[in-house]
Amino acid sequence: MDVLICEDNVEQLYALKQLVLQIAGESHLPLNIYLATTRAQSLLTVVKQQCYQPGALFIFDVLLDQKQLTGLQLAQILRQKDSLSTIVFCTTHSELAYLTFHYQVAALDYILKDELVINSQRLRHCIEQAYQRQNPLTTASQAAPKTLLLKIGAKLVRIQEDDLIYAETSGNKHRLMIYTTYQKLEVYGSLTKLAQLSPQLVRCHNSYLINKTKIKMFDGRQMRLLLDTGVSCPVSRKYLPAIKMALT
Secondary structure, rough: EEEEEOOOOOOHHHHHHHHHHHHHHHOOOOOEEEEEEHHHHHHHHHHOOOOOOOOOOOEOOOOOOOOOOHHHHHHHHHHHHHHOOEEEEOOOHHHHHHHHHOOOOOEEEEEEEHHOOOOOHHHHHHHHHHHHHHHHHHHHHHHOEEEEEEOOOEEEEEEEHHHHHEEEEEOOOEEEEEEEEEOOEEEEHHHHHHOOOOOOEEEEEEOOEEEEEHHEEEOOOOOEEEOOOOOEOOOOOOHHHHHHHHOO
């Protein structure tokens, strides 16, 4: 699978390229860094020529060099010409996440550069998902359901990612209540660390985290999410951009 990266900071471009190569080696995926550039115009030329492998992975900043093209404008042009490739934004501007919803570019994820090392698992998941989209027949037989490793007392328990519905802070310090399709668990940890396990898990409130695949409806007036199990969770303005991103 071809990977194309556009980042206007040379040091961050190099770090991102190395991280992608590291993940490729660890995951044993046949990735090819087709282009890694600081110039949006260089990537635009490649997009217009469409000389990369169909179903590629594009990683770029939201802003880039605003004298030329922003990352959002570049993503919009890409989507007009290519509906199959995967887009991931990697940026320092968390407050601009809502713009990706406005531009309707169907980005897979929005990862903060400051947390890139911490969220490398999140980037790994994006790469694996992009590869599965490009190779649905070969990966369908190989891919096992993704599991999450949780600590319950002295025990470590695995649950399937798709079974987790939502989580909330517990009355007990450093504990979470996790609600799955089949059970309710009190586990050790924080919502911040839990969200780092998968891009499917999104904070909607200081006390709540939801599995975005379970969202049925968002009520902007009441600022609440209705999940497909009938559960209603609050949404705070702090996490509204992330929720809008999850709904794209």
